[in-house]
Amino acid sequence: MRDILVYASNHRTFTPSMRYAASLAARFGARLNAVYVQEPVTIVPSYAAMQLVAEIRRFTNEQIAEALGQREKFCAWACGLGVASNDWLVIEGGMREAMAQTGNWHDLLVLGLRGETGWSGVAEVGQVLLTCGVPCIVVPEDRMPAAAFQSIAVAWNGRAESVRAMHSALPLLRRAENVTLIHGEFVDPLAAVTRVPTPDVEAYLVQHGVKVRKRLLDTGDDEAGAALLAVAGEARADLLVMGAYGRARFSEWLFGGATRHALEHAAIPVFMRH
Incomplete structure (x- = not known):
């Protein structure tokens, strides 16, 4: 188990599932890559003015720029937990497709469950589980579990x-x-x-x-x-x-x-x- 991918449900805090993944990576001496996915806003009324479309694009660009700015913070955080090899990835696109394509390069995907974001519900986690093609550890975000494996x-x-x-x-x-x-x-x-x-x-x-x-x-x-x-x-x-x-x-x-x-x-x- 050399390459571990963890889904970063937001780009401002390090969630319990991210801490679990970091602990796991440290135990195995594995590389840890965190991926933040910015899903595009695709539903726009047919009567929407170009100004609204431009506003949506501007908002998306701001979110991506803010997420990209967290790379140094994440790398320092991961190193502090004993994960020397790490990276912070930002993807614009659909969640399922992003995880399936990125997961191809990893041995394991860590997902948060029952958290505060839209992709932590059972149905949403299930969509990723059934399509990502790699083994997953689903971590209950409301429990703060330790990666013990005893x-x-x-x-x-x-x-x-x-x-x-x-x-x-x-x-x-x-x-x-x-x-x-x-x-x-x-x-x-x-x-x-x-x-x-x-x-x-x-x-x-x-x-x-x-x-x-x-x-x-x-x-x-x-x-x-x-x-x-x-x-x-x-x-x-x-x-x-x-x-x-x-x-x-x-x-x-x-x-x-x-x-x-x-x-x-x-x-x-x-x-x-x-």
Whole structure:
């Protein structure tokens, strides 16, 4: 984990998710890039005068200039937290597109959840999760969590999303003192068509230097999210690893029940990958 990207929801303060990302980067000796996105104002009434259009452009330019002026402040702040390699990026454009393109150059994206800005709600964070293409740690901004990684809970049901999330989280799992594997069941409707041997997940983790304690989870889909958070709480986990289940086609942003519940109610950061 060498390159970490964090979303800067504003250009005036350093949010809890930014502090979490800086602590994570310092632990791994990774580079930290913060990105501020200035979304353009595109909805202008057809009868709007050119003066209004010019005023919108002027306001946008001022916001971008002010954001660019924070680069030195951010770099000094990150260095003070032990992150020597860092940068401050400012992008004008759509949030989803900006994160998808910038994320291509990074191993991990850190997002704030339940904060004070428009892109910290569950639906908005979900749009980024389902389209950015990189693993994400979603940090509850109302909790001020520490990047400890002493105890990690891993939600496992054999689906592709949970496999990708667990594999991406291996650098964190290797550092944890305790790893709890929350083992659920998933019946693949395509199993009769495509028969792929399912590896032993515990053996796989041991092979990668991760020893686990297994907890079976026998609950329906409607209760899975609450049950996952309950087990993570019992294990005193400071991070929950799980797949992000959902669809991101056209204008449809739909999460599965467990994913949505975790984002709505998690008191700890959640490592997710779609």
